[in-house]
Amino acid sequence: MPIIVNLDVMMAKRKMSLTELSERVGITMANLSILKTGKAKAVRLETLEAICRILNCQPGDLLEYVED
Amino acid sequence: MKIKNPNLVINITVICSIILALASWFFSARNESQIFWSVPPPDLSLAPGEAIPATIPYGKYIHYKDSIEAVRYLKNGEAGGLEGANMNNLIGTSFGLSCDTCDLKWYNANAFSDQEHKHYYINLSGWTIKDKESDYFSGNFVRFYVKNNQSYIHQNDVDIPVKFRYNHKGEFLMIPVSNSAKTIFNVFLTIVLIVLGFYLLYVIVCFIYFLLDLSRGLVFTTENLRRLLTIAISLLAFPILILLLNLLIKLVFLDYFTKDVVLNNNIFKDKWENIVAGILFLLLYKAFRQGKKLKDEQELTV
Numbered sequence: 416m417p418i419i420v421n422l423d424v425m426m427a428k429r430k431m432s433l434t435e436l437s438e439r440v441g442i443t444m445a446n447l448s449i450l451k452t453g454k455a456k457a458v459r460l461e462t463l464e465a466i467c468r469i470l471n472c473q474p475g476d477l478l479e480y481v482e483d
Numbered sequence: 484m485k486i487k488n489p490n491l492v493i494n495i496t497v498i499c500s501i502i503l504a505l506a507s508w509f510f511s512a513r514n515e516s517q518i519f520w521s522v523p524p525p526d527l528s529l530a531p532g533e534a535i536p537a538t539i540p541y542g543k544y545i546h547y548k549d550s551i552e553a554v555r556y557l558k559n560g561e562a563g564g565l566e567g568a569n570m571n572n573l574i575g576t577s578f579g580l581s582c583d584t585c586d587l588k589w590y591n592a593n594a595f596s597d598q599e600h601k602h603y604y605i606n607l608s609g610w611t612i613k614d615k616e617s618d619y620f621s622g623n624f625v626r627f628y629v630k631n632n633q634s635y636i637h638q639n640d641v642d643i644p645v646k647f648r649y650n651h652k653g654e655f656l657m658i659p660v661s662n663s664a665k666t667i668f669n670v671f672l673t674i675v676l677i678v679l680g681f682y683l684l685y686v687i688v689c690f691i692y693f694l695l696d697l698s699r700g701l702v703f704t705t706e707n708l709r710r711l712l713t714i715a716i717s718l719l720a721f722p723i724l725i726l727l728l729n730l731l732i733k734l735v736f737l738d739y740f741t742k743d744v745v746l747n748n749n750i751f752k753d754k755w756e757n758i759v760a761g762i763l764f765l766l767l768y769k770a771f772r773q774g775k776k777l778k779d780e781q782e783l784t785v
Binding site: 442446447449450454455456457458459462 | 780783784
Protein backbone atom coordinates (compact mmCIF):
# COMPACT_ATOMS: atom_id res chain seq x y z
CA MET A 416 0.00 0.00 0.00
CA PRO A 417 1.43 3.42 -0.93
CA ILE A 418 0.39 4.99 2.43
CA ILE A 419 3.26 4.69 4.93
CA VAL A 420 2.52 5.02 8.64
CA ASN A 421 5.39 6.76 10.41
CA LEU A 422 4.09 6.07 13.91
CA ASP A 423 7.32 4.39 15.01
CA VAL A 424 9.34 7.45 13.85
CA MET A 425 7.15 9.85 15.83
CA MET A 426 7.20 7.54 18.87
CA ALA A 427 11.01 7.46 18.72
CA LYS A 428 11.12 11.26 18.40
CA ARG A 429 8.87 11.63 21.47
CA LYS A 430 10.72 8.80 23.24
CA MET A 431 7.44 7.03 23.93
CA SER A 432 6.92 3.27 24.13
CA LEU A 433 4.04 1.39 22.48
CA THR A 434 2.66 0.45 25.90
CA GLU A 435 2.60 4.04 27.11
CA LEU A 436 1.03 5.32 23.90
CA SER A 437 -1.68 2.63 23.97
CA GLU A 438 -2.52 3.48 27.59
CA ARG A 439 -2.66 7.22 26.93
CA VAL A 440 -4.55 7.00 23.60
CA GLY A 441 -6.93 4.37 24.97
CA ILE A 442 -6.62 1.76 22.22
CA THR A 443 -5.31 -1.76 22.58
CA MET A 444 -1.70 -2.73 21.95
CA ALA A 445 -2.87 -5.12 19.24
CA ASN A 446 -4.64 -2.35 17.31
CA LEU A 447 -1.71 0.02 17.75
CA SER A 448 0.62 -2.70 16.51
CA ILE A 449 -1.59 -3.18 13.41
CA LEU A 450 -1.30 0.56 12.73
CA LYS A 451 2.45 0.65 13.36
CA THR A 452 3.22 -2.29 11.08
CA GLY A 453 1.13 -0.82 8.24
CA LYS A 454 -1.43 -3.67 8.23
CA ALA A 455 -4.36 -1.34 9.00
CA LYS A 456 -6.97 -0.92 6.25
CA ALA A 457 -8.53 2.22 7.77
CA VAL A 458 -7.92 4.70 10.59
CA ARG A 459 -10.76 6.38 12.45
CA LEU A 460 -10.46 10.18 12.66
CA GLU A 461 -10.91 10.04 16.45
CA THR A 462 -7.97 7.58 16.71
CA LEU A 463 -5.83 9.88 14.55
CA GLU A 464 -6.88 12.87 16.63
CA ALA A 465 -5.99 11.09 19.91
CA ILE A 466 -2.56 9.97 18.61
CA CYS A 467 -1.80 13.47 17.27
CA ARG A 468 -2.81 14.97 20.62
CA ILE A 469 -0.62 12.62 22.66
CA LEU A 470 2.38 12.77 20.30
CA ASN A 471 1.87 16.50 19.72
CA CYS A 472 2.10 16.21 15.93
CA GLN A 473 0.11 16.69 12.72
CA PRO A 474 -1.63 13.86 10.79
CA GLY A 475 0.89 14.48 8.00
CA ASP A 476 3.70 13.59 10.39
CA LEU A 477 2.15 10.15 10.89
CA LEU A 478 0.95 9.37 7.35
CA GLU A 479 2.98 9.65 4.15
CA TYR A 480 2.10 8.86 0.52
CA VAL A 481 4.82 7.09 -1.45
CA GLU A 482 4.40 5.93 -5.09
CA ASP A 483 4.64 2.15 -5.51
CA MET B 484 -37.68 -9.56 11.87
CA LYS B 485 -35.39 -10.18 14.81
CA ILE B 486 -34.78 -13.83 15.68
CA LYS B 487 -34.93 -14.20 19.44
CA ASN B 488 -32.96 -17.44 19.67
CA PRO B 489 -30.69 -18.02 16.63
CA ASN B 490 -29.08 -21.10 18.22
CA LEU B 491 -32.45 -22.84 18.42
CA VAL B 492 -33.15 -22.02 14.76
CA ILE B 493 -29.77 -23.44 13.74
CA ASN B 494 -30.32 -26.59 15.82
CA ILE B 495 -33.75 -27.13 14.27
CA THR B 496 -32.22 -26.59 10.79
CA VAL B 497 -29.48 -29.18 11.49
CA ILE B 498 -31.97 -31.76 12.78
CA CYS B 499 -34.37 -31.16 9.85
CA SER B 500 -31.50 -31.42 7.31
CA ILE B 501 -30.38 -34.75 8.77
CA ILE B 502 -33.95 -36.11 8.80
CA LEU B 503 -34.51 -34.94 5.18
CA ALA B 504 -31.21 -36.49 4.04
CA LEU B 505 -32.04 -39.82 5.70
CA ALA B 506 -35.60 -39.80 4.30
CA SER B 507 -34.40 -38.99 0.78
CA TRP B 508 -31.76 -41.76 1.00
CA PHE B 509 -34.37 -44.24 2.25
CA PHE B 510 -36.89 -43.46 -0.49
CA SER B 511 -34.31 -43.32 -3.28
CA ALA B 512 -32.99 -46.72 -2.14
CA ARG B 513 -36.52 -48.14 -2.26
CA ASN B 514 -37.17 -46.73 -5.74
CA GLU B 515 -33.85 -48.05 -7.00
CA SER B 516 -34.66 -51.60 -5.93
CA GLN B 517 -37.98 -51.42 -7.79
CA ILE B 518 -36.30 -50.62 -11.12
CA PHE B 519 -34.63 -53.98 -11.45
CA TRP B 520 -36.16 -57.35 -12.05
CA SER B 521 -37.39 -59.39 -9.11
CA VAL B 522 -37.81 -63.13 -8.63
CA PRO B 523 -40.33 -64.36 -11.22
CA PRO B 524 -43.91 -64.96 -10.05
CA PRO B 525 -45.32 -68.42 -9.14
CA ASP B 526 -45.16 -70.97 -11.93
CA LEU B 527 -48.12 -70.27 -14.18
CA SER B 528 -46.23 -70.49 -17.43
CA LEU B 529 -48.10 -71.62 -20.51
CA ALA B 530 -47.13 -74.31 -22.95
CA PRO B 531 -45.50 -73.00 -26.18
CA GLY B 532 -48.17 -71.43 -28.38
CA GLU B 533 -50.83 -71.61 -25.65
CA ALA B 534 -52.79 -68.38 -25.15
CA ILE B 535 -53.87 -66.91 -21.83
CA PRO B 536 -57.36 -68.28 -21.05
CA ALA B 537 -60.05 -65.66 -21.73
CA THR B 538 -62.20 -66.31 -18.67
CA ILE B 539 -59.97 -65.96 -15.64
CA PRO B 540 -59.94 -63.44 -12.77
CA TYR B 541 -57.87 -60.27 -13.33
CA GLY B 542 -55.36 -61.19 -10.60
CA LYS B 543 -54.64 -64.52 -12.27
CA TYR B 544 -54.34 -62.80 -15.66
CA ILE B 545 -51.66 -60.55 -14.19
CA HIS B 546 -49.85 -63.63 -12.86
CA TYR B 547 -49.95 -65.22 -16.33
CA LYS B 548 -48.71 -62.00 -17.89
CA ASP B 549 -45.87 -61.77 -15.37
CA SER B 550 -45.00 -65.42 -15.98
CA ILE B 551 -44.72 -64.86 -19.72
CA GLU B 552 -42.58 -61.81 -19.08
CA ALA B 553 -40.39 -63.78 -16.69
CA VAL B 554 -39.81 -66.52 -19.27
CA ARG B 555 -38.83 -63.83 -21.76
CA TYR B 556 -36.35 -62.48 -19.20
CA LEU B 557 -34.95 -65.98 -18.89
CA LYS B 558 -34.48 -66.20 -22.66
CA ASN B 559 -32.84 -62.78 -22.80
CA GLY B 560 -30.55 -63.53 -19.87
CA GLU B 561 -32.20 -60.92 -17.66
CA ALA B 562 -33.54 -63.30 -15.01
CA GLY B 563 -31.10 -62.54 -12.26
CA GLY B 564 -30.15 -59.64 -10.09
CA LEU B 565 -27.57 -57.08 -9.20
CA GLU B 566 -24.36 -58.43 -7.78
CA GLY B 567 -21.61 -56.59 -5.96
CA ALA B 568 -20.98 -52.87 -6.17
CA ASN B 569 -23.31 -50.71 -8.25
CA MET B 570 -23.27 -47.02 -9.06
CA ASN B 571 -26.68 -45.67 -9.93
CA ASN B 572 -26.88 -44.09 -13.42
CA LEU B 573 -23.34 -45.20 -14.20
CA ILE B 574 -22.01 -48.69 -13.90
CA GLY B 575 -22.38 -51.90 -11.92
CA THR B 576 -22.42 -55.66 -12.16
CA SER B 577 -25.15 -58.24 -12.32
CA PHE B 578 -25.78 -61.88 -13.09
CA GLY B 579 -28.50 -63.47 -15.16
CA LEU B 580 -29.65 -66.94 -16.07
CA SER B 581 -29.82 -67.33 -19.83
CA CYS B 582 -31.72 -70.28 -21.20
CA ASP B 583 -33.71 -70.58 -24.42
CA THR B 584 -35.56 -73.77 -23.54
CA CYS B 585 -36.09 -73.30 -19.79
CA ASP B 586 -39.41 -72.46 -18.20
CA LEU B 587 -40.44 -71.04 -14.85
CA LYS B 588 -40.64 -74.50 -13.29
CA TRP B 589 -36.98 -74.97 -14.08
CA TYR B 590 -36.17 -71.48 -12.86
CA ASN B 591 -37.90 -71.91 -9.52
CA ALA B 592 -36.10 -75.22 -8.95
CA ASN B 593 -32.63 -74.22 -10.17
CA ALA B 594 -32.35 -70.43 -9.91
CA PHE B 595 -30.00 -70.46 -6.93
CA SER B 596 -27.99 -73.58 -7.68
CA ASP B 597 -27.50 -73.56 -11.45
CA GLN B 598 -24.12 -72.42 -12.67
CA GLU B 599 -24.30 -73.71 -16.24
CA HIS B 600 -26.68 -71.02 -17.50
CA LYS B 601 -25.36 -68.28 -15.26
CA HIS B 602 -23.81 -65.30 -17.03
CA TYR B 603 -22.14 -62.24 -15.61
CA TYR B 604 -22.53 -58.72 -16.89
CA ILE B 605 -21.22 -55.22 -16.41
CA ASN B 606 -24.29 -52.96 -16.37
CA LEU B 607 -24.03 -49.66 -18.20
CA SER B 608 -26.93 -47.90 -16.48
CA GLY B 609 -26.33 -44.65 -18.38
CA TRP B 610 -26.82 -46.22 -21.83
CA THR B 611 -29.98 -47.54 -23.41
CA ILE B 612 -31.41 -48.55 -26.77
CA LYS B 613 -32.92 -45.75 -28.81
CA ASP B 614 -36.68 -45.75 -28.34
CA LYS B 615 -38.43 -44.10 -31.27
CA GLU B 616 -41.99 -43.92 -29.99
CA SER B 617 -43.16 -42.12 -33.10
CA ASP B 618 -42.00 -45.07 -35.17
CA TYR B 619 -44.17 -47.65 -33.41
CA PHE B 620 -46.96 -47.17 -35.97
CA SER B 621 -44.64 -47.69 -38.91
CA GLY B 622 -43.13 -50.74 -37.23
CA ASN B 623 -39.74 -49.08 -37.42
CA PHE B 624 -38.99 -49.20 -33.69
CA VAL B 625 -35.85 -50.78 -32.29
CA ARG B 626 -36.32 -54.10 -30.50
CA PHE B 627 -33.81 -56.23 -28.63
CA TYR B 628 -34.04 -59.99 -28.30
CA VAL B 629 -31.89 -63.06 -27.76
CA LYS B 630 -32.06 -66.22 -29.86
CA ASN B 631 -29.78 -69.25 -29.46
CA ASN B 632 -27.66 -67.28 -27.01
CA GLN B 633 -27.01 -64.59 -29.63
CA SER B 634 -28.42 -61.12 -29.05
CA TYR B 635 -30.00 -59.15 -31.88
CA ILE B 636 -31.33 -55.67 -32.56
CA HIS B 637 -34.40 -55.79 -34.77
CA GLN B 638 -35.16 -52.71 -36.85
CA ASN B 639 -36.73 -52.18 -40.29
CA ASP B 640 -37.35 -55.95 -40.48
CA VAL B 641 -33.64 -56.57 -40.22
CA ASP B 642 -31.92 -58.50 -37.42
CA ILE B 643 -28.54 -57.07 -36.56
CA PRO B 644 -26.36 -59.23 -34.29
CA VAL B 645 -24.94 -57.27 -31.36
CA LYS B 646 -22.44 -58.08 -28.63
CA PHE B 647 -24.31 -56.54 -25.69
CA ARG B 648 -27.35 -57.66 -23.71
CA TYR B 649 -30.19 -55.39 -22.72
CA ASN B 650 -32.26 -55.12 -19.56
CA HIS B 651 -35.82 -54.17 -20.53
CA LYS B 652 -37.01 -53.38 -17.02
CA GLY B 653 -34.10 -51.17 -16.03
CA GLU B 654 -33.59 -49.98 -19.65
CA PHE B 655 -29.83 -50.32 -19.64
CA LEU B 656 -27.09 -52.13 -21.53
CA MET B 657 -25.29 -55.15 -20.14
CA ILE B 658 -21.83 -56.20 -21.29
CA PRO B 659 -21.19 -59.97 -20.93
CA VAL B 660 -17.98 -60.70 -19.00
CA SER B 661 -16.37 -63.70 -17.34
CA ASN B 662 -16.77 -64.40 -13.64
CA SER B 663 -13.15 -63.44 -12.91
CA ALA B 664 -13.43 -60.20 -14.90
CA LYS B 665 -16.61 -59.37 -12.96
CA THR B 666 -14.86 -60.09 -9.65
CA ILE B 667 -11.86 -57.90 -10.51
CA PHE B 668 -14.19 -55.13 -11.69
CA ASN B 669 -16.24 -55.46 -8.50
CA VAL B 670 -13.12 -54.97 -6.35
CA PHE B 671 -12.17 -51.88 -8.37
CA LEU B 672 -15.72 -50.49 -8.18
CA THR B 673 -15.93 -51.18 -4.44
CA ILE B 674 -12.73 -49.19 -3.87
CA VAL B 675 -14.10 -46.31 -6.00
CA LEU B 676 -17.41 -46.43 -4.09
CA ILE B 677 -15.63 -46.40 -0.71
CA VAL B 678 -13.57 -43.36 -1.78
CA LEU B 679 -16.74 -41.64 -3.07
CA GLY B 680 -18.58 -42.57 0.14
CA PHE B 681 -15.86 -40.98 2.24
CA TYR B 682 -15.97 -37.86 0.06
CA LEU B 683 -19.77 -37.68 0.45
CA LEU B 684 -19.31 -38.02 4.21
CA TYR B 685 -16.72 -35.24 4.13
CA VAL B 686 -19.17 -32.93 2.27
CA ILE B 687 -21.94 -33.72 4.80
CA VAL B 688 -19.53 -33.09 7.69
CA CYS B 689 -18.56 -29.78 6.03
CA PHE B 690 -22.23 -28.76 5.97
CA ILE B 691 -22.84 -29.80 9.60
CA TYR B 692 -19.70 -27.96 10.79
CA PHE B 693 -20.80 -24.91 8.79
CA LEU B 694 -24.16 -24.89 10.62
CA LEU B 695 -22.48 -25.52 13.98
CA ASP B 696 -20.07 -22.62 13.39
CA LEU B 697 -23.02 -20.36 12.53
CA SER B 698 -24.72 -21.35 15.79
CA ARG B 699 -21.50 -20.47 17.66
CA GLY B 700 -21.46 -17.04 16.03
CA LEU B 701 -18.44 -17.84 13.82
CA VAL B 702 -19.96 -16.66 10.54
CA PHE B 703 -17.49 -15.01 8.18
CA THR B 704 -14.49 -17.30 8.61
CA THR B 705 -12.04 -18.75 6.10
CA GLU B 706 -13.13 -22.25 7.13
CA ASN B 707 -16.78 -21.50 6.34
CA LEU B 708 -15.80 -20.12 2.93
CA ARG B 709 -13.82 -23.28 2.16
CA ARG B 710 -16.73 -25.46 3.29
CA LEU B 711 -19.29 -23.59 1.18
CA LEU B 712 -17.05 -23.77 -1.89
CA THR B 713 -16.48 -27.51 -1.36
CA ILE B 714 -20.23 -28.16 -1.10
CA ALA B 715 -21.06 -25.96 -4.14
CA ILE B 716 -18.38 -27.51 -6.37
CA SER B 717 -19.32 -31.04 -5.29
CA LEU B 718 -23.02 -30.46 -6.06
CA LEU B 719 -22.32 -28.85 -9.44
CA ALA B 720 -19.61 -31.31 -10.45
CA PHE B 721 -21.71 -34.41 -9.73
CA PRO B 722 -23.99 -34.27 -12.85
CA ILE B 723 -21.05 -33.24 -15.04
CA LEU B 724 -18.96 -36.10 -13.63
CA ILE B 725 -21.77 -38.60 -14.31
CA LEU B 726 -21.97 -37.39 -17.94
CA LEU B 727 -18.19 -37.47 -18.46
CA LEU B 728 -17.83 -40.91 -16.88
CA ASN B 729 -20.62 -42.23 -19.10
CA LEU B 730 -18.78 -40.90 -22.15
CA LEU B 731 -15.59 -42.50 -20.86
CA ILE B 732 -17.48 -45.79 -20.43
CA LYS B 733 -18.57 -45.54 -24.07
CA LEU B 734 -14.94 -45.12 -25.12
CA VAL B 735 -13.90 -48.15 -23.07
CA PHE B 736 -16.68 -50.38 -24.45
CA LEU B 737 -16.80 -48.81 -27.92
CA ASP B 738 -16.72 -52.23 -29.61
CA TYR B 739 -20.05 -53.13 -28.04
CA PHE B 740 -21.85 -49.94 -29.04
CA THR B 741 -24.00 -49.59 -32.15
CA LYS B 742 -25.77 -46.55 -33.60
CA ASP B 743 -28.95 -47.56 -31.77
CA VAL B 744 -27.36 -47.15 -28.35
CA VAL B 745 -27.96 -43.73 -26.82
CA LEU B 746 -27.43 -41.95 -23.52
CA ASN B 747 -30.32 -42.62 -21.15
CA ASN B 748 -32.24 -39.42 -20.43
CA ASN B 749 -33.15 -40.75 -16.99
CA ILE B 750 -29.63 -40.07 -15.75
CA PHE B 751 -30.41 -36.33 -15.85
CA LYS B 752 -33.94 -36.68 -14.46
CA ASP B 753 -33.16 -35.71 -10.87
CA LYS B 754 -29.86 -33.92 -11.42
CA TRP B 755 -31.46 -30.46 -11.66
CA GLU B 756 -31.86 -30.61 -7.87
CA ASN B 757 -28.08 -30.90 -7.54
CA ILE B 758 -27.55 -28.04 -9.97
CA VAL B 759 -30.02 -25.72 -8.19
CA ALA B 760 -28.56 -26.59 -4.76
CA GLY B 761 -25.05 -26.09 -6.16
CA ILE B 762 -25.92 -22.65 -7.56
CA LEU B 763 -27.51 -21.66 -4.21
CA PHE B 764 -24.40 -22.73 -2.31
CA LEU B 765 -22.22 -20.87 -4.85
CA LEU B 766 -24.29 -17.70 -4.28
CA LEU B 767 -24.00 -18.25 -0.52
CA TYR B 768 -20.23 -18.58 -0.96
CA LYS B 769 -20.10 -15.26 -2.88
CA ALA B 770 -22.14 -13.52 -0.14
CA PHE B 771 -19.98 -14.97 2.63
CA ARG B 772 -16.79 -13.99 0.75
CA GLN B 773 -18.02 -10.40 0.60
CA GLY B 774 -18.96 -10.60 4.30
CA LYS B 775 -15.50 -11.93 5.15
CA LYS B 776 -13.89 -9.08 3.20
CA LEU B 777 -15.98 -6.48 5.09
CA LYS B 778 -15.24 -8.21 8.41
CA ASP B 779 -11.48 -8.19 7.70
CA GLU B 780 -11.65 -4.49 6.83
CA GLN B 781 -13.62 -3.77 9.97
CA GLU B 782 -11.17 -5.73 12.11
CA LEU B 783 -8.21 -3.87 10.58
CA THR B 784 -9.76 -0.47 11.23
CA VAL B 785 -7.93 1.17 14.10
